[in-house]
Amino acid sequence: MTAITPLTASSDQQTSALVLALPKGRLLDECAPLLAAAGIAPDADYANESSRRLRFSTNHSGLDVIRVRSFDVATFVAFGAAQIGICGADVLMEFDYPEIYAPLDLDIGHCRIAVAEPKDAQYRTDLARLSRVRVASKYPNITRKHFAARGIQAEIVALNGAMELAPGLGLSRLIVDLVQTGSTLVANGLVETEVIAHASARLIVNRIALKTQPELISHWIGQFRSAQSRTATAQTTR
Numbered sequence: 001m002t003a004i005t006p007l008t009a010s011s012d013q014q015t016s017a018l019v020l021a022l023p024k025g026r027l028l029d030e031c032a033p034l035l036a037a038a039g040i041a042p043d044a045d046y047a048n049e050s051s052r053r054l055r056f057s058t059n060h061s062g063l064d065v066i067r068v069r070s071f072d073v074a075t076f077v078a079f080g081a082a083q084i085g086i087c088g089a090d091v092l093m094e095f096d097y098p099e100i101y102a103p104l105d106l107d108i109g110h111c112r113i114a115v116a117e118p119k120d121a122q123y124r125t126d127l128a129r130l131s132r133v134r135v136a137s138k139y140p141n142i143t144r145k146h147f148a149a150r151g152i153q154a155e156i157v158a159l160n161g162a163m164e165l166a167p168g169l170g171l172s173r174l175i176v177d178l179v180q181t182g183s184t185l186v187a188n189g190l191v192e193t194e195v196i197a198h199a200s201a202r203l204i205v206n207r208i209a210l211k212t213q214p215e216l217i218s219h220w221i222g223q224f225r226s227a228q229s230r231t232a233t234a235q236t237t238r
Contacts, residue, residue: 017057017061017062017063017064018062018063018064018083018084018213018216018217018220019055019063019064019065019066019076019081019082019083019084020040020063020064020065020066020082020083020084020085020086020220021065021066021068021072021073021076021077021081021082021084021085021086021087022046022065022066022067022068022073022085022086023067023068023069023070023073023086023087023088024049024067024068024069024070025049025070026109026180027070027086027087027088027108027109027201028047028049028067029047030108030109030201031086031108031201032047033231034106034108034224034227034228034231035227037226037227037228037230037231038220038223038224038226038227039059039060039223039227040058040059040060040063040065040223041058041059042056042057042058042065043056043057043058043065046065046067049067054066054067054068055067062216063220066082070087070088070091071091071094071138073085073086073087073091073204074087074091074092074095074097074100074204075095075097077097077099077100077204077205077206078095078097078099078100078206079099080099080206080208080209082206083205083206083209083213083217084203084204084205084206084209084217084220085203085204085205086106086201086202086203086204087201087202087204088109088111088178088199088200088201088202089102089105089197089199089200089201089202090111090113090139090142090178090197090199092202092204093113093139093141093142093197093199094139094140094141094142095141096141098207099206099207099208100204100205100206100207101204101205101206101207101210102202102203102204102205103203103205103221104202104203104221104224104225104228105200105201105202105228106200106201106202106203106224106228107200107201107228107231107232108200108201109199109200109201110180110198110199110200111178111179111180111198111199111200112178112179112180112195112196112197112198112199113139113142113176113177113178113179113195113196113197113199114176114177114178114179114192114193114194114195114196115135115146115174115175115176115192115193115194115195115196116164116174116175116176116177116179116185116190116191116192116193117167117173117174117175117190117191117193118167118168118173118189118190118191119189119190119191124193125173125174125193127147127150127152130152131151131152131153132152132153132154132155133147133152133153133154133155133173133174134154134155134156134157134171134172134173134174135147135154135155135156135157135172135174135175135176136156136157136159136163136166136167136171136172136174136175136176137156137157137158137159137163137175137176137177138158138159138160138161138163138177139176139177140156140158142176142196142197143156143176144156146176146196157171157172159171163175163177164177164184164185164187164188164190165188167190168188168189175190176196178199179192203221203224205217205221
């Protein structure tokens with residue numbers, strides 16, 4: 001992947017608050033106990049997705065939180081707009097930014113990247129007989145690599161959501177999507193046929209920030225490591 005040109009910070013930007021990028025949606029809810037255990041208390045409306053604000057102060061004057069799309073967390077951190085963040089391993093696999101260091105598996109947001117197709121008693125795609133296949137997915141890089149490893153060229157139909165509709169409407173026979181419980185697949189007449197990878201949320205940091213602010217970034221890595229350990233212990237003792 002082509003290296004990203006980092007943002008050039010002014011002296012004012014260099015002394016401004018550290019930015020923690022958090023993902024919207026289900027994972028944001030799962031982050032709440034972890035943030036509390038790490039001693040981070042953002043403004044109360046940070047978890048209210050109807051709020052039009054996207055940047056929030058915290059109980060630490062040197063730390064702000066931004067709330068962005070899950071797929072965008074890695075981009076904000078890779079470009080240096082945020083110095084640390086939380087995102088799924090699926091996002092890291094898809095973008096593979098060399099500017100990002102992922103020091104910690106946070107053990108939340110567990111899911112899997114899977115191949116699915118219509119639950120059809122008369123026909124099941126025989127990949128061993130194919131040299132080309134059309135697949136609907138928001139993970140074009142992961143999908144291409146997965147099928148290329150089998151000697152199959154994947155033609156990607158790029159969708160950002162409602163992947164489960166693609167087979168029934170003739171866009172593609174197969175989909176590659178993020179699956180947690182599988183209930184959405186079942187509700188739309190699909191069956192999971194293969195797991196490409198298991199994924200969970202990771203703490204990520206910008207490598208340049210880690211080099212230029214090692215004590216500060218290392219402090220927050222340590223805070224999240226301790227928080228992850230405490231929340232994991234609390235869950236096992238329930």
